Amino acid sequence: xxxxxKISLLLQRSAGLLLRGALLAWLFAAAAYAxxxxxxxxxxxxxxxxYQLSAxxxxxxxxxxQQALTRGIPLYFVGEFxxxxxxxxxxxxxxxxxxxxxxxxxxxxxRQYRISRGALFQNFASFExxxxxxxxxxxxxxxxxxxxxxxxxxxxxxxxxxIAQLPLPLQVNALTGKDWALNSDWYRWVIRPAEMTMRGExxxx
Numbered sequence: 106x107x108x109x110x111k112i113s114l115l116l117q118r119s120a121g122l123l124l125r126g127a128l129l130a131w132l133f134a135a136a137a138y139a140x141x142x143x144x145x146x147x148x149x150x151x152x153x154x155x156y157q158l159s160a161x162x163x164x165x166x167x168x169x170x171q172q173a174l175t176r177g178i179p180l181y182f183v184g185e186f187x188x189x190x191x192x193x194x195x196x197x198x199x200x201x202x203x204x205x206x207x208x209x210x211x212x213x214x215x216r217q218y219r220i221s222r223g224a225l226f227q228n229f230a231s232f233e234x235x236x237x238x239x240x241x242x243x244x245x246x247x248x249x250x251x252x253x254x255x256x257x258x259x260x261x262x263x264x265x266x267x268i269a270q271l272p273l274p275l276q277v278n279a280l281t282g283k284d285w286a287l288n289s290d291w292y293r294w295v296i297r298p299a300e301m302t303m304r305g306e307x308x309x310x
Contacts, residue, residue, distance in 0.1 A: 140167045144292035145240070147262050151301045156252060158186045158201075158244040160262040162289060164236055169284035170266075173275065179210035181270040182287075184242035188252075189259045200258065201247045206267065209239055254299040261293045 147160040166174070174180055188201040208221040217228045218235035229235040242264060252258065265288035268279040279285035 140165045140286075142264050142266075142287050142289040144262065144264075144289055147260070147292050147294055149260055149296045149301065151249070151298075152246070154246050155249040156188075156247040156298075156301075158188065158247070158260050158262060160184070160186075160242050160264070160292065162240045162242070162264050164240050164264075164287075166236075166287065167284050169278075170287060173271075174209065174211050175213075177211060177213055178272065178275070179208050179270075181267040182207045182209065182239060182264055183267050184244075184264050185262065186242075186244035187261045188247060189261075190253075191257050191259060197259070200251055201244070203245050205242065205244075207239055207242075209235060252298050254302055256298070258296050258298065259293055260296055261291050263289045263291045265289065 142165075143163045145161045145163050147158070149156055149158050166180075170180060183204050183206050185204045186201070187199065187203075190198040190200050192198055205222065208219075210219045210221070211217070212219065215228075217230060218232055220227050220229070220235055220238045227238065229238070242262070266279075266285060268276055268285055271279060271285070275285070
């Protein structure tokens with residue numbers, strides 16, 4: 106009986122170790138899978154001055170990118186938008202294409218994060234707050250006269266890390282490894298101006 110109890114105890118311990126190992130592997134895989142940029146929501150809105158495309162993203166920096174940021178290396182993200190008019194008789198017509206560069210940086214002296222758009226900037230005490238602002242991107246206003254109510258349009262949005270603005274040694278790593286893979290895929294959705302005019306706005310489908 107004593108021998109059987111020892112065997113049972115060893116089996117329980119082995120099962121526990123296997124379970125812990127499997128759990129750690131799952132957590133590691135989940136964390137790795139979560140890294141990157143993906144679209145959370147996209148929409149088109151009609152205002153007094155015209156149409157505007159906007160998108161919000163889920164952004165999870167890789168460990169390498171976070172480490173570079175905290176060491177004072179700024180990260181430049183480019184938010185891109187486009188709008189195409191569907192034409193059954195010819196190629197789709199490009200109505201609008203635009204992009205905006207947003208700089209995410211960290212000041213090691215003040216321990217603050219900064220989001221910069223051109224000459225405009227905003228400081229944040231926490232990384233999460235800065236990332237929340239970076240995650241929301243909007244296009245320039247598209248004049249209403251460029252968009253006809255009798256057609257359907259395909260809007261597209263994406264956010265990407267501009268590796269060309271990284272220091273040269275990091276650019277080489279970014280081209281050959283996954284540590285700097287911080288680009289979302291193009292997200293496309295259909296907007297119908299006639300319906301937007303009736304209700305005042307359009308959201309992703």
